[in-house]
Each structure stands twice: as C-alpha cells, then as structure tokens.
Amino acid sequence: MSTAPEVRADCDPPARVPSQAARRLPAGTCDSHLHVFGPQARYPLDARRNYTPHECSLDDYRRVMRAIGVDRAVLVQPSVYGTDNSAMLDALRTGGAAFRGVAVLAPSTDDDALKDMHALGVRGIRLNLVNPQVVGEDEVLALLERLKRLGLAWHLQVLADMARDPGSLLPLCDKTDAPIVVDHMGELPPFAGKHPLFELLKSGRCWVKLSAPYRVSAESSPYRDVADLARRLADANPARALWGTDWPHTELHNGTPDAALLAELLALWFPDRATLEQICVTNPARIYEYPLEKTE
Template identity: 40%
Template sequence: MASERRPNFTLPPGTCDTHVHIWGPFDRYPVARGAPYTPPERNRDDLVALHARLGVQRAVIVQTSVYKADNRAMLDGIAASNGAWRGVALVDESFGDAEYRALHDGGVRGVRFGFVKHLGGIPDLDLVRRTADRIAEMGWHLVLHLDAANIPEFEALFRSFRLPVVVDHMGRPPAQDGLDQPPFRILLDLLKTPNWWVKVSGSERISAQGPPFHDAIPFARRLIEVAPDRTLWGTDWPHPNVRWEPDEADLVDLLPQFGDEAALRRVLVHNPARLYGFP
C-alpha cells in the first residue's frame, strides 16, 4: 500500500526526480524473457500520482534490466508527459543509427550499464566502450550502476571516458564503512573531473541503520560539496530489490540535511535541466 504522506520539506519549483522506473502495463509491455527479477506493475499513472504527492514537476525514467533493451514502456511514458520527462535507455549490439535516432526523438538522453552482481554482473566492456563513443557524438551521457567494489576494479576504464558519466546511488558505498572507504574516495576524486556526475539517490540502499536513513546523509553532503554543479537527485521509485521499502516522503525530507537552499536548488532544478535539456 503506497503512503499518502506528503513531505514536510517543500521542493522548489522545477524539481526533477532523475531516477525512477516504469513497469507495465504488463499486458502491453511484458517483462523480458530471462529478466533477473519480476517486479510489481508500476505504470506511468502511478508515477504521476507519486510526483503529485511529493511536489515533483520533472522526471527521468531509467530503463531497468527487467525489460532489457525493449524501451517501449519508457518511451510511451515520456511521450505522454508533455515534455516533463526524459529517459535513460538500455541498448544492445543490435542498435544502429535508426534505433538511436528513435530514442533521441523520444526524449532519451543517456544509456545505462549495470555492473551490479545480482542484476547480471559485469557487462560486455567492448560494448560499453563502443556505446560511449557512439552516444558522445549525440551529446548524450553514460549512466553507471555500480557496486562500490566496481569503482577501484574498473577505475582505469572509468578514467578513460570523455563524455559525461553519471554514477547512480552515490556509488552504493556501504554506510557502515564510512566516508574514508577506498571506493568512495576514488569516486570523490573522479568527481573532480568536469565530465563526472553523481546521483544522491539510494539512501535506502546504502543505509545500515534503516529508515529514515540518516546514516546516508554524510555521503550525500560530501558528494554535493565536491561537485555541486554535477550532482542530481532521485527517489529510485519503485525501489527494486531493496532491503527496506522507503516512504518517498522520508527521502524528500532528508534533502535539507544534504545542503543549503542554494545547493539544493542546483541539485534539484538547475543541474538536471542542464544535463537533460529541460527549459
């Protein structure tokens, strides 16, 4: 049962939730064969209702592995948003100029690759490199969904990228390992390079304490301090594969502890507008 609680913190006009997913309707968009998990149906109407409760005006739909490279549900959601939504796609070897053009025309501005073990592990690194080169020409960005351990493991590859790169969920550093853990230190160093971005999403994923996830606050604060103009925020609704199911109002109410009003306006409004081409 979804929460009805509205957040205590009032989001600024133009706030963008840069990390949400759409699953379904399943009679039109069935889960891909061999998907790593089968989610509950959560369609665009559910997302519209969530954002009305939270006070969010814009969103970025991130394709998940349950659909693999079938981006139709996401594209149909974007098409019905009157310009308020953008997308991040999954692609495979079959994608050529026509497929990329259709994605771009449909509001997609990035491609995501996942390295997380329980979602299939390390992707084809040659495909990652080729895709990075291909989408750089289009002004798109690369999105990386990582386990913290992937950051030192693939640091050399990551440092070779020249296009904008966005790291999901703060790089998934276990909060109990502290700010000085090596993967987080490397991420902070990567963020000193002007093409690297990060999402201060996933507080419920990195927390060791559970709701309301206060142990994630120091990580978000540090990331915003290091890259105030290249940090984004998202709810990660509908929260696939989480240990604790968060109330999104709680996630919004963490925000005042991530930074001051000026910093939050950049994170919530100006940074996503710049990266995703919102007016």
C-alpha cells in the first residue's frame, strides 16, 4: 500500500447517480470500454500520467450497468497506471464472469502471469499511440507472439489518432495476425471522407469501438454530427463493430456525458434490432470470448 499523499483529480467526475436509460439495450449487451480508478492509497498513479482521475470503483460502474441495461463489460487498463494492472485485475476478481479485461503489459511479464491474467478474463493488450510513453510497439508485438505460442488468443487494442495519422495501423497489420481493435472510432472527425480505417474494416482486419462520441464530435451533447460516422463505420463491416461507454469519461473539463444518453444514442443510430444486437451482444461475445447466452 502506498504512503504517498493523494493527488486531487484534475478532470470532471462522472455522475454519481446515473440516469435510467429510456431505451433498453438487448439482453447480453457488452460495454466494451470502461476504466476503474482508485483508491489511490492502494493503487498509486504513474508519475508519467497525463491526467489525474477521480476515484471510480467497480461498484460505481455496476450502478451504471443497472441503469442502462448492460450485462457484460470490458475493463481497459488506463494510461495513468502504466503497466501496473493491479486495479483492473482486482476488479476482474471481484466482477466475475460478466467482466473481461485489456491489459498494458511490461515486456518482462512472464508466461505464468499471462496465463493467470487469461484465467481472470484478460483478452487483449492495449497499445497507446496517442500517449506512447509506457510500452512501445515492438514490445507489444513480441508479447503477442509469446501469447500465440502459449495458445492464448488475445487481440491488440489500439488507441490512435487516425485523423492526424491515417496510416498509423497499416504497419501493425503487416506485423501481427492478431485481431486489432481500434478505440473511439479511430478518433476520426465526424465527416471523415475516404479513410484507410474503412478499408481495414471491410477486409475484416480490424474491429472498431463506437465509443466516446464526445471525443470526436464538434458539437455538444447529443453529438448529432457523429451519427453518420458511427453508421458508416458499422456499415463497413457490421461483424467488426463494438460499443462502449468510455466510463468514467476521463480528461473532460466541461462536464461529463450521461451514460444513459450514450446508450440511447446507440439505439437511435441503429434502430434495426438485429444490427443493434450484433454490435452489443454477438460481436463482443466473439472477440472477448463470452458465451452467447447472457452471463449472470
């Protein structure tokens, strides 16, 4: 346990009492992107971090799950913890079969640790190309090769600003045959024209998370300008689209979005129930290795 003094958060907190979603998502819906933070005394923050989050626990998130109709969820290792996955792994131990995880791993992580993480529900490694101060591309690719030799079918989750660097994923696609999952719509602008991400989706090489519309929108809530982008990304390959809340919506300074609204927006973007179920239930069951039946 750390004896360092707690550091005050420098971004806005999520709503502590989540709104109830008016439109219920399909049974078995998976929120493919969220983080947990704190307490700082137990899980100290990395000195190289770019922001300081509020403490947001698994119990806090479970209230969101109940409010918006989510049955499964994926805990993503945030950059503020570097390669110390303790908070995420402890949340997986507590959360049980409904939860999966995506880790940020040090190259020195041994085979037994990888197997233990897999048993807890970790199914991916995260590579951050926006804030690449933690682990480099070559180190992540070496870890993926080792996982492959161990028979662990993990994917590579990538945070990339594909608006600024459209070809950022192309070298990765040539260097690994692991599935590549792109965070937050690739951070494309709402009215993106022809872009390599659409072709990568069509080929089946990549998956995309229709998450965090507030990070790409030029408008305030309800982010109407993002609807067309989300539909185009899903239309490029409906079998490669995922959805996530990005709770607790870090690094925002003018208020945080309502998770219930984010769930309702997805239902508005995809009014066809079969498409919505594919994005919310079927696709995440494949990439995160859930049973197709609802997980209790």
